[in-house]
Amino acid sequence: xxxxxxxxxxxxxxxxxxxxxxxxxxxxxxxxxxxxxxxxxxxxxxxxxxxxxxxxxxxxxxxxxxxxxxxxxxxxxxxxxxxxxxxxxxxxxxxxxxxxxxxxxxxxxxxxxxxxxxxxxxxxxxxxxxxxxxxxxxxxxxxxxxxxxxxxxxxxxxxxxxxxxxxxxxxxxxxxxxxxxxxxxxxxxxxxxxxxxxxxxxxxxxxxxxxxxxxxxxxxxxxxxxxxxxxxxxxxxxxxxxxxxxxxxxxxxxxxxxxxxxxxxxxxxxxxxxxxxxxxxxxxxxxxxxxxxxxxxxxxxxxxxxxxxxxxxxxxxxxxxxxxxxxxxxxxxxxxxxxxxxxxxxxxxxxxxxxxxxxxxxxxxxxxxxxxxxxxxxxxxxxxxxxxxxxxxxxxxxxxxxxxxxxxx
Amino acid sequence: xxxxxxxxxxxxxxxxxxxxxxxxxxxxxxxxxxxxxxxxxxxxxxxxxxxxxxxxxxxxxxxxxxxxxxxxxxxxxxxxxxxxxxxxxxxxxxxxxxxxxxxxxxxxxxxxxxxxxxxxxxxxxxxxxxxxxxxxxxxxxxxxxxxxxxxxxxxxxxxxxxxxxxxxxxxxxxxxxxxxxxxxxxxxxxxxxxxxxxxxxxxxxxxxxxxxxxxxxxxxxxxxxxxxxxxxxxxxxxxxxxxxxxxxxxxxxxxxxxxxxxxxxxxxxxxxxxxxxxxxxxxxxxxxxxxxxxxxxxxxxxxxxxxx
Numbered sequence: 001x002x003x004x005x006x007x008x009x010x011x012x013x014x015x016x017x018x019x020x021x022x023x024x025x026x027x028x029x030x031x032x033x034x035x036x037x038x039x040x041x042x043x044x045x046x047x048x049x050x051x052x053x054x055x056x057x058x059x060x061x062x063x064x065x066x067x068x069x070x071x072x073x074x075x076x077x078x079x080x081x082x083x084x085x086x087x088x089x090x091x092x093x094x095x096x097x098x099x100x101x102x103x104x105x106x107x108x109x110x111x112x113x114x115x116x117x118x119x120x121x122x123x124x125x126x127x128x129x130x131x132x133x134x135x136x137x138x139x140x141x142x143x144x145x146x147x148x149x150x151x152x153x154x155x156x157x158x159x160x161x162x163x164x165x166x167x168x169x170x171x172x173x174x175x176x177x178x179x180x181x182x183x184x185x186x187x188x189x190x191x192x193x194x195x196x197x198x199x200x201x202x203x204x205x206x207x208x209x210x211x212x213x214x215x216x217x218x219x220x221x222x223x224x225x226x227x228x229x230x231x232x233x234x235x236x237x238x239x240x241x242x243x244x245x246x247x248x249x250x251x252x253x254x255x256x257x258x259x260x261x262x263x264x265x266x267x268x269x270x271x272x273x274x275x276x277x278x279x280x281x282x283x284x285x286x287x288x289x290x291x292x293x294x295x296x297x298x299x300x301x302x303x304x305x306x307x308x309x310x311x312x313x314x315x316x317x318x319x320x321x322x323x324x325x326x327x328x329x330x331x332x333x334x335x336x337x338x339x340x341x342x343x344x345x346x347x348x349x350x351x352x353x354x355x356x357x358x359x360x361x362x363x364x365x366x367x368x369x370x371x372x373x374x375x376x377x378x379x380x381x382x383x384x385x386x387x388x389x390x391x392x393x394x395x396x397x398x399x400x401x402x403x404x405x406x407x408x409x
Numbered sequence: 410x411x412x413x414x415x416x417x418x419x420x421x422x423x424x425x426x427x428x429x430x431x432x433x434x435x436x437x438x439x440x441x442x443x444x445x446x447x448x449x450x451x452x453x454x455x456x457x458x459x460x461x462x463x464x465x466x467x468x469x470x471x472x473x474x475x476x477x478x479x480x481x482x483x484x485x486x487x488x489x490x491x492x493x494x495x496x497x498x499x500x501x502x503x504x505x506x507x508x509x510x511x512x513x514x515x516x517x518x519x520x521x522x523x524x525x526x527x528x529x530x531x532x533x534x535x536x537x538x539x540x541x542x543x544x545x546x547x548x549x550x551x552x553x554x555x556x557x558x559x560x561x562x563x564x565x566x567x568x569x570x571x572x573x574x575x576x577x578x579x580x581x582x583x584x585x586x587x588x589x590x591x592x593x594x595x596x597x598x599x600x601x602x603x604x605x606x607x608x609x610x611x612x613x614x615x616x617x618x619x620x621x622x623x624x625x626x627x628x629x630x631x632x633x634x635x636x637x638x639x640x641x642x643x644x645x646x647x648x649x650x651x652x653x654x655x656x657x658x659x660x661x662x663x664x665x666x667x668x669x670x671x672x673x674x675x676x677x678x679x680x681x682x683x684x685x686x687x688x689x690x691x692x693x694x695x696x697x698x699x700x701x702x703x704x705x706x707x708x709x710x711x712x713x714x715x716x717x
Binding site: 001107109110112113114142143144181184186211212213214216217229230231257259269270271272273274275276278279280282283291293295323324325326327328359360361380381383384385386 | 484485512513516519534547555567569570571578581594597623624627648650651652653654658661666667668693694696699
């Protein structure tokens with residue numbers, strides 16, 4: 001999923017008519033003080049990180065005056081919340097709340113539906129709502145269907161809302177549903193959705209996650225969406241691989257996920273075989289240093305670029321290259337790219353163990369290239385599981401038993 | 410007999426003038442698939458590998474009466490192409506395109522379900538019946554016989570590449586394939602594995618089914634349910650890859666868009682437990698899978714075997 005930080009999510013929703021508090025994202029305490037002073041009155045200072053439950057981790061603070069806002073920003077900036085460093089905070093007016101509600105729209109792939117979930121009481125976790133701590137109601141919409149306000153009225157009514165709030169909530173819900181579809185969102189959560197004493201609605205928080213596959217329809221969001229591991233920012237090597245794909249977007253795909261520790265460079269494909277191969281390496285006692293995939297008939301340049309990234313992680317002392325029987329990925333192209341990167345890095349067998357289980361298109365030529373470089377080539381006689389054991393054995397032969405750290409992903 | 414597709418199934422290729430589709434069309438024809446027409450809007454009147462190209466599906470249908478379509482168009486055009494094929498009365502769509510937007514997939518799957526149209530994919534490498542020498546999609550490339558020889562094992566895989574690898578390994582162990590289906594690597598697909606089981610159950614040419622599963626979705630749990638309630642009673646051999654993903658923080662997709670553990674669900678260990686509980690032969694790795702197959706073969710591949 002492609003995530004948005006809160007200030008971007010709110011700006012995008014505000015442009016679609018959803019009321020949000022006045023505020024601004026700033027990178028420094030002094031700027032926070034100035035924004036608070038311009039807003040006047042108490043403010044909320046929130047760490048801008050793509051993680052949930054920020055309130056519980058102390059990443060949301062109320063400040064009575066500009067001085068306190070500056071102090072709150074100073075305390076949050078530079079901290080780490082949920083694995084992400086805080087380099088900006090959102091300073092917004094503290095809206096006086098008469099009633100908090102809950103609203104979420106989700107694309108549920110398992111049930112092949114879009115679900116709208118509302119709660120009479122907001123401000124609590126959806127998990128608490130689901131446990132029955134508060135009245136909730138949900139409905140599912142037929143894909144492609146517009147959400148008419150009458151359906152939203154019935155929905156909020158089922159959650160126990162009565163009176164003048166009902167039509168207002170319904171209008172807002174219909175507008176949010178439109179935004180959900182227009183943005184190709186997978187998740188849109190407003191919690192809390194505040195009602196002021198005068199009955200106005202304001203989205204106090206906004207969690208928006210978009211479908212990565214649909215970003216081509218939203219060029220205006222470029223630079224705002226966060227893609228990568230959900231638990232930390234992308235590493236320098238991961239960003240290098242993004243650049244490799246961006247440089248050659250239409251031929252083959254490269255993926256790289258960095259793991260802690262490990263000594264075997266993992267350069268495999270396709271989607272299912274990589275999962276199997278990684279499991280097999282662990283089962284055989286191997287310690288992969290990363291999870292990299294290459295496939296979709298990539299060019300030699302792309303293969304070499306990804307191989308360079310895999311080899312450059314500190315601690316990598318061997319390389320495992322393996323694919324399922326390829327449908328279109330050319331084994332000779334893979335071999336050229338991998339061997340080129342090994343030569344450049346000056347890391348060649350037998351000093352640096354490399355095992356390649358590569359069979360399929362242009363296999364004979366690919367085998368010759370691998371073997372000329374001293375790579376242990378394996379073909380269809382060897383299962384993927386066996387190939388992983390051969391790799392681990394090669395590491396043991398070169399470096400001895402039980403050597404190295406015991407890091408696991 | 411075959412499931413979904415046979416030598417007489419007349420096939421239309423949408424997006425036939427594209428680079429990938431041209432190659433796949435030639436490979437399908439060479440193998441034996443009855444590719445009778447293609448569609449690329451604006452390119453009507455051309456030919457690809459001797460196959461006539463039309464501007465619209467309606468026109469192609471009027472002239473050639475195809476029953477199945479291979480959808481090989483860019484992600485942004487998939488929804489439109491699929492709705493056009495459904496509208497023109499095609500009965501089976503195989504969508505090869507990867508990275509179809511989820512909202513588009515939801516809409517097209519809903520339309521297909523409403524119209525009673527069978528969809529394989531999106532993100533499927535194809536389906537193949539080696540006994541009849543017929544395939545839909547890129548599956549097996551230009552040398553399908555390297556991986557797929559005729560036999561009595563059905564293959565269902567969430568991974569296109571592993572469909573070929575399993576075919577190859579089956580051949581090396583002396584088995585062959587009745588029908589192999591790459592169901593697609595996405596979560597939003599037209600035919601999840603459990604939906605294929607009744608077809609394999611009814612197919613007299615299939616003795617057992619091999620399932621390749623991955624993290625994410627409820628697909629494997631649904632298969633276990635079909636086993637448990639008797640909708641499928643032939644031996645089912647399952648391999649669920651990606652157990653390592655359980656030791657990493659949640660929320661990252663591995664390999665395929667659907668291979669993601671989220672909110673505690675989609676864990677391979679839970680899938681394996683459900684399958685084992687329901688009576689499937691659950692293999693820890695490929696080698697064990699083939700030990701099971703050898704055991705099945707020596708026991709005559711009987712329905713009542715296979716408790717583990």
